Each structure stands twice: as structure tokens, then as C-alpha cells.
Amino acid sequence: MKKWFLVPLFVLLATVIIFTGCQQEAQTVTQTQTQTQTQTQTETTIPEPWGTLTDVAATFGYDNFDPNLVSSWSGLMFQNLMRTTAAGDFEGDVLQSWDLSADGLTWTFHLIPNNFFTNGDPVDAAAVKYSIERFADSARSAWSPYLREDYNRVAVNVVDSLTVEYVTAHAEPTLVASFSATAIVNKADIDRVGEEAYFANPSGSGPWKLVGYSTGISVKFEANTAYCRANEVPHFQFYQQYLVPELATRISMFKTGQCDILGLDDYARMKALQDEGYPVEQYGINGTDSFAFQKSWMEEAGPVHDINIRKAMSYSLNRQEICDTWYSGYAIPGGQFFFPHGVFGWTDEIVADAYDPALAEQLIAEAGYPDAFANPIITVYCQASDQDRILYYMSYWQAVGLQVELKVMETATYWSYLGFGPPPEDNIGWIWFWKSWSYACSAYHCANMYTTNGVHKVTNDETANALYAAVTTQLTYEAAREKMAEFQVYVKGLYTNIGVVEYQNYFLYNPATVGGFDGRHTGYAETIQGATHA
Amino acid sequence: MSNIVLQVEDLHTSFFTRAGEVKAVDGVSFYVREGETFGIVGESGCGKSVTGLSILRLLPEPAGQVVGGKIIMEGKSLLELNPKQMRAYRGKMISMILQDPMSSLNPVYTIGDQIGESVRLHQDLPENMVEAEVIDALRLLRIPSPEMRAREYPFQLSGGMRQRAVGAIAMSCRPRLLIADEPTTALDATIQAQYIALFEDIQEKTNVAIIFITHDFGVVARICDRVGVMYAGKIVETASTRDIFKNPKHPYTKALIQSVPQLDKKDERLFSIEGQPPSLLRLPKGCRFYPRCTVSMDICKEQEPPEVKIGENRSVSCWRVK
Amino acid sequence: MARFIVIRLLQCVVAFFGILLITFFLLRASGDPSTLLASPNFSLEQVQALKAELGLDKSWGEQLGIYLNSIVHGDFGESLLKKKAVGIMIGDALPNTLKLMVPSFVLAMILSFILGVLAATYRDSWWDNLVKFIAVLGQALPGFWVAIMAVLIFSVKLEWLPVAGMDTPAHYILPMGTLVFFTLPGMMRLVRSTMLDVLDSEYIKMARIKGLPERTVIWKHALRNALISPLTIIGMLLPGTVLGAVITEQIFNWPGMGRLLVEATFARDFPVVQAVTIITAILVLGINLLVDISYAWVDPQIRYQRT
Amino acid sequence: MAKVILEARDVVKHYPVTKGLLQRTVGWVRAVDGVSFSVEQGKTLSIVGESGAGKTTVARQILLLEKLTSGSILFEGTDLYKMSPAQVKDDYRPKVHYVQQNPWSSMNPRMRIRDVVGEPIFVNTKQTKKTVYTEVGKLLDQVGIDTDGMTRYPHEFSGGQRQRIAVARALALNPTLLILDEPVSALDVSIRAQIMNLFKDLQSKFDLSYIVIAHNLATVRYMSHSVAIMYLGQLVEYGDSEALFERPLHPYTRALISASQLTLPEDSEGKAQQIILTGEMPSPLNPPSGCRFHTRCTEASDKCSKDVPEMRKVGKQMVKCHHYD
């Protein structure tokens, strides 16, 4: 047995492995799309898109390309029925216009003519009807409750190839929010290849089309030059996003030019990078940073059962300081859950509580804290990623004399405790932090939060139920909006859900490659879509 | 009289340890002639093995160092050779057999490999000749079926065969001088006898000079022509084997020989030397044997006895011997 | 030899099932993935339906039976989170991990042998001290910290190497360096000390007595013997290297098994975690087996005795 | 005739040799194959042989460290292997002790000398520490170790001293029989005599019996009253020490004696030439047919390779050789 040859053999093997590895393309999806969408683009004056815009993400929304399952990115590839405006209103996306009948029961959708999916199929009434119904199917959609038959829907009718009718049992003007989340998928293609194949390689009518995807590594889109809004066709030919879990790595990649866009949770880092000369771009509507009390209406909830304690917890927070320090100025004090400025039902009456430690202490004293409580310790739960921020907030509560303890939970457990399914333990009176990038319409979230039927078990209040019912039974959108404001003012006063700040969403970009963003700023995808060349 | 192969004069070897300087060899002189066997006898720790390693310049550096004296092999001073020259001497001119046959063979190479390596190194031979030399070396040590044994690993051999294999490595280049450091200690009595007979035979054939290091007087009686008795780093008496046994001069030699149990004498009590050998770190000022000596005098305590030559082949270091 | 291998194989099978069972039950004890998959707006019934769909409403015993059955048929199931065949996900991730780990491990071994042997040979020299220093340093710093520092220095500051990704050979340098840094110090120390023991032995003295040049003494006689005990350690190092790989993959954005594992564990994506565990266990056990067999190569005594 | 302390009857120890996946037994290593002897009160029996002859196995069997395959060992008339554990502990252990070859490994390096020597007392009796230590002091005194050393650790003593301590330990419970396994072979020449003298002194003082395991005949001659020569698991010659050395009967015994003689080559002219055996002891796995020694025997005939010789009484000796048929 000759032995030593094994060592060089090993080395050789290793080298071969390295180099074969390097040559292999990282893409797994090979797009062989038929380029048939040229007929609409005859009179275009827009320059051909070029270059690649590179982005990094901490977690991927691309595990699945079914927009009903993962909605955060669907705007890239799919158009929705409607879309939101920067002001918080709604406009058509595949719709040229829509009508609502006087009784508020029948919605008539008029589609944009000559709109095509990237494989050449037309965006027609059949596709829209199918998409609405698919969205309403609870097995296929995360958000389906809003459109489910047993909620309010009577029928979806195809009137002609460009007109669809949606009939409800009772008036529900807030449905626009659901419509704005209804992605339009290509029924003809699904019929042809089946759902699985379609969603592995989908054809949408959005501004981008998918050209490459490797699970958990990267996703690559190409600009759809046949996009129905010619002026909104992306300036970059490709948009590629990498999944990079490590923050330090993302920042390093950004600094070395390996990526052009960098979103950050850490506002201090963002500020520092901005000071280093990297420009920031704001997008979308503000997020809210708030906390809720589980089952606070129950006696066993302990101190937080007493509204005075809950109020004290709000008044003791120095929201302005939080905005200035933790959020490095990229936030404003906020008063409500899911109610940042500009959302459906926003009213100026909702004001963030002022920083008033004296009042807080007085409220605490009124509640007889801590002697009146068998267990005066207030427990706060959060996920590991939020712990620093929560610790900081806790310091305000401790400053006014509340005894608070923090329990950090692993994300999965956190969510499982938070409302659905039988909780592993009865979580009465626990405090949960919510940090949410809010949706254009908060109505349904509010319902879940504040009504007795809501899954989050924060409030059990008949008046709130009645006020919410009033919102959904208005005939017009405007009237509903007013009722919504009323509802919100009331539920804020319950102090079962306390807003801390409204934070603004920003990302950093590399000025060497990106000049600015000339498109819509209603969300991340929409903002990226408008990226211009430097 | 045949040629002197190796002459050692006033050799001093020390180990520098954390506790201080250990004078393992403290002024040793002897010579060995062609075809002659010179025995170095002594108890453990008396410096006899260190003497052997000093000749080959294979002390564990940097702790062990030859700090004085001369080692001359056929006119060349070994201490003055550079490492490369010294390597050329090792294996070719001087060879050595170590005590434990199991651990002195490399467990992962065959016997043939280990002998052949030495042959290739020192003799410029074509490969097929190397093999012949290997077999030849094994034959010299009377290893049965040498062709087969050459392909075996050390662990496949018995203790006696292993020690013969070590001998074959040592003798493979027909060295002028062989240092055998307790080569029979680990062997059984009958095997020991075989091995010693074998050595005499080899010496006859090759005329190699042998320095035989041992603690066993039985072995000394059998194989050595002349003997140096070592005690605590010094040779206290040198004489022909016969003289050592029949007419020992130094009290230590006398006592040692008396205390060895012998088959043909059956006394009620054995003669015994009381006490322990001194620590090499803290040697007594005068004679090293003084604390255990039954015939010591005052001067023994104060001054080291000089080496006194008695006749041509004999010297003793004792104040009693004039 | 055959007997030895068969016995080791049997042990591996037992170990394998042990690992499989531990993972299976620990995972199920760790929580319910349906709660993660469900939208916060799901009703209890919907969650139940989802559970039923995922087969999580059955008893653990039943689930285990179903699982074992599909494993036997080579089916790792479908990722709960990504709705993708686990086999395919592993198929994507495993080569990436191997591409990084195999050369790093081999490099670390070769380097540690060379450096360790040299350090032992020139004991107490500046070189030995340097090696000892590197070894100690390597064992004293948290690996992820070193990796990030390497990125900051070599990529951000000096702009020599790319930060993350795996497109060009240059992309391999930092992650490989980090992985080598994980394994090298311990191994190097071990090689050095084993080598010191071997150098003290009688057969090394004998080799010198033969007049062999130091080179031959060290690299032929000593090294082969010094290989034996570090070889045992290789097997024990492997599970530790998995940790190294996880961290490296995380920082250098390497789409391998480590990242898959972390992601899947936190998401309680049972099929994925189980598959990753199974593959890792097979790899670790397999390599341990190989290591055992390779003793025979190094040590003829084992080769012959076990025949 | 003196009282027989210990008697071994046809003692056998076979180790199985296994092979293959199922650990099939393919053969037996006949380490000890039918050995009988007896030891009398106050006398010394030496078992002599080369390594692999099985002498240590016999010693370990007597000490119950190794099980018997067959045969029996009787201690003061009782079969050892039929004693209950309690009997062994109370009646046997205290009376039989063991001194090993290597004084460096036979003592727990973590124990003080007083605990090393006192251990048999601690284990077997219920005395207070203080009385035990007083006892230990006396014991150490008997073997010539300064009682100041009681609190020291074994490594602080030289080999000879440690062997003395080992002897003290063996004497702790006033035993009747000591098994001495190569008691001096690890010691330096000048120390050996001291220890051997000590053994002799103790024997006469306490009327002790010894079983000495040795490979060196010279040592044995000095100490023993009877000698058993072992070759390849069997006794080849057994009998009175004087007679055996005066007139060795078995060719192997003669070879052994020849190899152990301290004689200058030129002196041996008159006497018989030194006997040098050819070959090595065969493997106990496949012992030769007939007389086990025939492969190396210079006087072997055809019969020796075919027929197994019987143990025969010749004068004061027993010998297993066809030449005395």
C-alpha cells in the first residue's frame, strides 16, 4: 500500500472542489420566457433599463412566490387590484377605475386595457375573478379573512373581459383595504402549467419579472419593460437581493459597494452612516412601536388590570427622548397602535401622551401600587431582537417606581404565546411589544386587537365592539373613515394598547450607483422601483 | 596488539536541569580495540548510558552537553566534527543497540525498511543490492527465514527476534564500533545466552569493537575482554574481566561481586552494600564511594582518589590502592 | 479488519438512530411550527386545520412512524416554511458547505501538521514560540469576532477581498481562513505535543544512531507515528467544526447547511432540521469511521491485529 | 513433615482466542496447563521460568486475581475456589499477601506510606486510625524503614526502600504465606542483596512461607527450599532445591542453570560447556505435540515429539522427561 500519494490527492481534490464550486452559477431558476410583450411598447420614449441594483436583506420574503402567502414583496412582480397612495388613499392598480353602487353592495371594477402578464397573457376579467377568489381561499391566503365568503362576499361576476363585479351581503366600504392586497395572478398560466410550476416561475404584470432564484441565497428580477405604466418602468434592468443574516456583513457589503441598498433597524448606525456621506431615502408610511396588555380586563392580570397603572406606563415614557436617542431623530411620538399618520381613519384627535412622570406617579399612587397588589411585578415579554429597546423603555417605568421584569423569548414561542392557538401558559396580564410596519388600512388589525372576537385578546369591551360594527356598516368610504376615527379615539382611551412612537422607514443607498428615487414611495418595493442611476 | 578503535579521555557530560547541573559523566577515560569487547558495568544512574550517547553525540539537547574531554575514533576527534560529518560516522562507523527492543524499532515500518534505510544512506548501492544487504544483515544476526522477516513489522516478532533485528540494523553497514547498551536486559535467560553467543560470533566475523554497557556481571563474565566499573559518573576500576572477578581492587567492585548471588555458592547470608548511591546533583566531596565504603580512611572523605595505573591494562581509583 | 469495520458500522447505526430520536423528540418538545406559519389573524380552527395538514395533530409516536417510513424511502419531506422538498434544499446547501469545509479542514490539517511538527522539532525556538502564540491566540478569541474583524480589515479597510458571497475564488479566502482558524490551533497544539512525545522515543534515537539526516528522522520516522493520536482527535473535532461552519456561513453569507440549520431550527421547520441533523450525523459518523480505518493505514499493528 | 500451607492440584488456565464477527472461539491459549505443587509452612517454593511460561498466571490464580479453568488450589486444606466471598475476606485474604516486582507501580502514588502499609489493616479490621498507625510504625521498623517516613509519599523513597515498604505492607496482617513476584529483579545489584537478606530474616522470624516467582535461578537458589521449573504452561521439573541444583534432570533445567552461571568462559573449560538453546519458546496457542520442550531440546528423540511425558519421581525430584521413563 503506497500511502503518501494520498496527501497530494487530497489537496488536489480540495482544489477541484473549490474551482468547480466557483464556476457553478448561483442561480437555480432559469428563465426561458417568451418575449411577446412588444406590441404595447411601440411609442415608448423611456430609455431602456440598464445596470443592476443590488440589495441585502436579513430575512427573505422569497421562500415562496405565492403572493397570497408572502405579501411583503409581491408588489415587485404582481399588480394588485388596487393600490395605496402616499396620502393613504386608494387607487386602481390593474383597475382603471371602480364604482360602488348606491346601496354599497356592488363594486364594479374596470380593468386597464392592453395590460399583459410578462408571458404575454392578457390581464383580463377571468384572471381578476380567479385572483380574488383565490385570495379569499383560507387555505391559500394569509389575509383571506377579509374576503372570505362567510364574512361578507356574495359573488364575483365577470361582466366582460375588462369588467368584474363584486357583490357583498352588506355594505363594507373598508374592503378597499383588502382589494389593495389582492394580487392578480395569471389564471391562464396556472391552468396551463399548474399551481406548483407557476409559482416556481411566476408571470405577473408588475414592474419586475423573476429571472433567478436560489433558495435562501438570492433572488433576481428584471425590469418589465412592458409594464402598463410606462413611466413607472424601473431604470435598472436588474434588481437582485441577497439574504445576509449578519448585520455586520450587510454593513460591510454596503460599505464596499457589494450592495447598493441597505435597510437598517439600528437607527444609530443609520445616522452614523448618513453622517459618513451615505444618503438615506424615506419610504412608505410610518411604522408604530407600541405595546399591548394581554387579557387586561381580567382580575388576575395584576397591576395592569388597573387602567391607572396602564396610563402611568404611558405617561412615564419620554417619547421625545426616545425619538431623539433610540430613533436618532427618525421618529415622532406616537399615540396609537396601527395608527400612524396618514392611515385609514387617522384623526388629529389621537395625540401621543405627554411625558409626565409626576402624573404617572400620582396615577400609581391612586392605584395603591404596590401594596394593593399581591404580585406587584409587571412582566414584559419580547423577542431577543427587541430586547435592547424594551430594556430602555423599562428604565422609564422603573424611574416612576414600577417594578418591571423582562422575559426574552425566542421568536417562535413569542408568537405562539401571542394570541392564537392554545398558549402554552395562560398569558394573563403580560405585556407584549409590537413593532409594526403598518398597513395602509388598519381597520382589520384594529378589529383583531380591540374587539371581543379579535384573536389578540387585548380588549373585551362592548362599546368598542359596537363602534367597530358602526365602521363596517357605513355606506360610503368617507363615512366609514369618520366612524373609524371615532372608534380609534375610544379604544385609545382604554389603554390596552399604547403607542410609543411612529418611526419613519428609511434605507441607505450608495450614491456612486444610485442617483435617487423618482417613483412612488408608498412602500419599499415601490420606492426601489423608482431608483435612478447616479 | 590490534588497533585502538576508540579512545575516550577525561569525558565530562552534564545535564543542565532546573535543579542544577547533573554531572552524569565526570571524567571517564577508556579505550577499545578492534575485535575487543569493553564492558562498562554499573548500577542504574551511574552514567554508563550517557557515556554511550556522548560518543555518538546524541545527548538530549539542549539539556545534556559534553562539557569536556576528548573522544577520538581512529585519529579523528568526534567532538570537533560538524553535524553532517558526525552523521556520516553514525551508523557507518559507530552504531548502537538500545536496551528495549520493542521501543527501539519504529512500529510503523517493516524490519526490511528499517535496515534498508541505513544501507541506502551509507552505501551507494543499487536497489536490488540493498535488498541483498538487508537479507545479509538479517542472516548475520541468524534471523531465520530472513526474506520473510524483512517484510514483517516489529510487533510481529518475538522479543528475542526484535533485539536481533535491532542488531541487524546496527550491523547493517559493518561499523567499526558497536555500542551495546544493555542489549540483553529485556531478554529471557536462555535467549540472553543465545544473543551473547551470537555477538561473539559476529565479533569474530567482523572484527567490530564493542562497548558493552550492562549492570549484569553474568553477562560481563561471558562477553567482555576488559571491564570498566562505573560508580556515580566515574570509572572506579578498569581491568581485564578475569582480574575484575578474581582479584578486584576497588572496594566497590569487591562488594558488588560479593553481593551477586551465585549458583555455585550457597551462603546463609548474602554480602550486601549498605546505603544508596549518591545523587549526581550533590556528590560527596571526597571519594564518591566513601559513604558506603567499609574500608574508608580519613583522606577518602576529603579528597578524590586519583586514577592509579597498575600494569598495562589496569587502573583503580582508590586511596587504598597504591 | 472486516469484523472491526462491521462492528463500527453497527455502532454508527445505533448512534445514528440515537441522534435521530433525540432530534425528533427535542424538536417536538420545542414547540409547534403551526403557530409560526399561521398568520396572527388565524382563528383557532384555522390553526387546527393547518396542524392537520402538516400532520402535527397526530401523536408523537405516529409522527415518528410516518417519518421513519418516509426516511426509509429516501423522502425527507417538505419544508414547512418554504414549501419545498427538503431533499432539494439539502441538495443545494450541502455542496456549498462541503466546498467550504472540506478544503478548509484539509488545509487546517496539513498546516497544523507542518506547523506542529516544525514547532516540536525546533522546540523552544522563536518559531516554536510563534506557533504556540498563534495556537493560544486562536483558542482565546471568539471565532465570530475574528471573522468580523477579518471582514472589516481585509474587505472594508484594505478592500482586498469581497465581504460575502461565493462567486470567485477570492470569495473563498476569508471564510476558509476563518474555518482554518477554528480548527488549526487545537490541532497544531496536539500535533506539537504528540510529536514531542514521539521525538523522545527510542526508535527516534535509533534513527539518529543510523546517521539519518534530521529531515528524514522527523518527516519519515516521527511524523508517521505522531499521526496516530491527532487522528483520533479529528473525529472528535468534527462536531465542533459544524459550529465553526454555522458561524462562518452566517457571517460570510454562505448558503450552506449551517445557515439552513439555524434558520430552520428557529422556525421549527421540523423536516429541514431533521434532515440536516441526519446528514450531519451521517457525515460525522462516516468520517469517524474513515478515521478509524485510516488508523490501520498509519499503524500496521491495528491493520494486522484486526485481520 | 511440616504442615502444607498451600497446595495446587492440576491447575489449568486457558484463555479463549476469538475470531470473526461473532467472537467464535477458535483456539485456546494454554497459559497454565496442569500444574501441581505444594508449599510447606516456613518454607520457600520458587517457580522459575521464562516470560510466557505461565508462572505469573499461577501467582495471580493463587491470589484470586485470575479464575481457574480447572483444577483446584487448597489453602490449609480448603478449596479456595469453593470459599464464599465472606470466607475469602475473613479467612484467606488476611493470610496471603503479595509483593510485586516493581516497587514503583505497586504503590498508590497518592497515598502516604502509613496508609499504604496500613491499608490491609483498614480494609480487614475495624481499628482506629491511631492504633493502625502505631502498628504501621512497628511494621516499618521491622523492615528497616525509619518511622519518620510514615507521612511521606512513596515517590520520596528509593527503589530498595520502597520494596521494603511493600514487604511491610505484606506483613501487616501477620500472613502465613507471601507471594513474591520477581521481588528483586527491578532493583540494582547492590540493593538486591539487602532485600534478599531481609526476606530470609523475616522467614525465620515469623515462620513465613514464600512462593517466589523468578526467572533468575541464582536468586532462587539462595532463597528456596524447593523449586518448580515451568516451561510453556507446565512444570518440567519440581523438587528439593539442593537436589535440583546439584543434579538437574530436565534438559531445560540444565540449560537454565547454564545460562545463569556466573563463570568466566575460560573457567568453564573443565565443566560442561555452556548449553545454548536454539530457537525460542513456542506460542502457548499451539504448543508442540509430545514433550513441549522437544523443539529446542538437544537430546530429543522421536518419542519426545509424539508422546506426552508423565511427571515422574526421580530421587527427591519430579521430572517430566522421557529420558527417565
Next chain:
Amino acid sequence: MLNTITTTAKTKKKKQYRGISRATRVMRNLALWIPTVVMAFMIVLAIFSPWIAPHDPTVGKITDRYLPPAFMEGGKTDYLLGTDQLGRDILSRLIYGARISLSVSLLAIAITASIGTVLGIIAGYGGGRTDAIVMRVVDVALSFPGLLLAMLLAVAIGPGFWTVVFALSLLGWAGYARMIRGEAMRLSQSDFVAQARVNGASGWRIMTRHIFPNIINSLIVLMTLQVGMMILAEAALSYLGIGISVPTPSWGSMVSDGRANLDNAWWISAFPGAAIGLVVLSGNFLGDWIRDKLDPRLRQL
């Protein structure tokens, strides 16, 4: 002529050698004292942290966040080693961190060592079937990717002090068992154990009085060397988000927390990193020293 040459060689060599030896001696002494002092210092910090720490380690002053150490421009003397992302004093966190990190590692070592020792001695002394069973379990444990187990544990019982201790213990016991078993096996075949059996000593006495005391050396060496390893392992777990949870500071979680700020607020992770490094180094040096002192045979640990 020869004589003169050898004598010069003699003096030269001697001098040279003694020089080295003195330097080595000094080095060796330092190699003992520095780690001892470091370890002792850390232990004092750990025990007396509430009295030593200048600030509350869990509560920061948000307006003082990201302050550099006092010796740097922009630093405040109030915060000698600067502040972290919440304005907490790094020095105080470091001092309290000693408490957590050392206790995690010591506890984990105590657990692994006890389990490993007991099983190892039983297997090594018992031999036969006992040995086979224990060693198979050890084999399984050794080939199990321990990290996975730690992660599953963290997920199953939630991250926290005991989870980390438990996870680290699970990672380590098998290695101990394997080593101790080898030692115990060697010892149970030793002459003095045979002697003890002849003396009539029971199995329990042999295991506790004869085998265990002779294993202590290896055990101590291994344990000392592991202090550092455990702290590093805790840091790795923190990195993966399954370490000790805040607000309790551990060095590992501190390094991990500051990793994203290495380029602009290096002090957040550098100081705890240095503390880890120091303890690991001290542990190693001390372990080496103890080993050399107690039993050089253990060089391979």
C-alpha cells in the same frame, strides 16, 4: 591542542546554556504568576461585582449612548471604558459579566467533570459490558453535533442561564468520560490496584481511594483548560442568539452585541473580547503549568 579547543567549547556552551535557562526560568515564573493573578482578579471581580462596579450594569443612560472610553476623544471619565448602545457602562457590565461568564463556565465544567468522571471510572474499572454500554453512549454523544443539541434545547426550554449551562454540559461530558475511562482502565490494571484487591479492598474503595485520586491530576488539567473553552462556547451560543439573555451581561453576549458596531464603536465588544481572551489564555497557561507540575504525561490534553 585538542584540549584548548574543547575547553573553550566548554565554557562557551555553558554560558550560552545558562543564559537560556535563566530566561526560561523567568518566563516560566511569569507563565505561572500572570495567569494566576489574572484569574484571581477575575474571580474577585465576579464575587464582589456589586461593590466594585461604578454603575448599574443593566440600566443605561440613553443620552450617553455610544460614548468612547475615557481615554479617547469624546469619552467621559464617568465611563472609563465607554458605553454601549443603551448608554450602559461597559466597565460595570464587564465586572458583572465576569460573574455570569465565570459561573456559567465553572458550573458547566463542574457538571461535565462530575458526570464524565463518574461514568469514566465506572466504565474503566468495571470493564466488560458496563464499559461497552457507557462507551457506546459516549460515542453517540461525541458524534452528535452538540451545537444542534444546544440550539434545540434553547428553543425547547427557552434561552437563559441554565439552558446555557445545560447545553454546555451536554457538549462536554463525553470527552471527559472518554479520557477518564482511559485513565481508569490503565489504573485498574496497575500493580497497586491488584495489590489493593489482594488486600481485600472493595470495588468502591478501589474506585474512590485508588483510582480517583490518581485521576485528579488529569481532571484538574482538563478542567483548567476548559474554563476558556466554555467561555468561548458561551460566546458562540450568544452569537447565535441562544446564549444568556439580557439584561444580564455575559462577556460572550457583550461581544456578540457589539459585533455590528465593531467599526464605529469597537469598545463595546473589544473589552469583553479582551477579557475572554485573558481568561482563556490564563486558563491555558495555568492548565499547562499545572500539567507540567503534576503530570507531564498529560501533554496531549
